[in-house]
Amino acid sequence: MSEPGPEPAPDEAGDLPQGWVRVGERRWWSSLAGVGTLTFVFLGVYGGAQLGRLFEDIVPWPTNLLFGVLTAGAVLVVSTLIRNVRYPQPWVNLDTNELRAGDSRTIALSDIDRALIPSDPAVRSEVLTLRLVAKQARVEIILRDRKGPRLDPGSTRALAEAVRRTSIAMPTSPDDPGGTFARYNFPGHIDLDAAVALVQQPPPPGKPLPAAW
Incomplete structure (x- = not known):
């Protein structure tokens, strides 16, 4: 006790x-309050670089970078929605x-x-x-x-x-x-x-x- x-x-x-x-x-994006711009940019650049290694002979580097940024954004949004369900x-x-x-x-x-x-x-x-x-x-x-x-x-x-x-x-x-x-x-x-x-x-x-x- x-x-x-x-x-x-x-x-x-x-x-x-x-x-x-x-x-x-509490709004659905509240959990993103701690995600700084540099974190988002880093995830996007890192993701684009990794995709560039895989598809360097097929897709140009700027496209890979853009796709990496979009992927990073999607991951952040999905993880935020999951977090909101877990912590309503x-x-x-x-x-x-x-x-x-x-x-x-x-x-x-x-x-x-x-x-x-x-x-x-x-x-x-x-x-x-x-x-x-x-x-x-x-x-x-x-x-x-x-x-x-x-x-x-x-x-x-x-x-x-x-x-x-x-x-x-x-x-x-x-x-x-x-x-x-x-x-x-x-x-x-x-x-x-x-x-x-x-x-x-x-x-x-x-x-x-x-x-x-």
């Missing part, structure tokens, strides 16, 4: 939204202590027992993403991108309070039941206090994150 999370500040406790609240505005739009209801993943899966906030920051080097510097995981569902929230915090004040208050009501804790293993080396055994995972702090005030790019790696 995990320990209860930190108590909300008085001004937050009296100004919590009621009913179902959408956490952030989150909604929270503080009146009933529930989280809804997309349009169908509704779980109790207490069922959420893990939080992690995806350890993806390509997006770590500019995009800060928080994943909330339960056995029945998982959601992903972009807290910050290269332009700054992504959540509006209402979503921030609702999400912070929802996280407080979860059972988030650092995972443990049979070889380390006390969790002494949990941050090394389970990279990217964070505890309840760190998750609440990240939601309330995501650090700007380049600033320290919780010891998640």
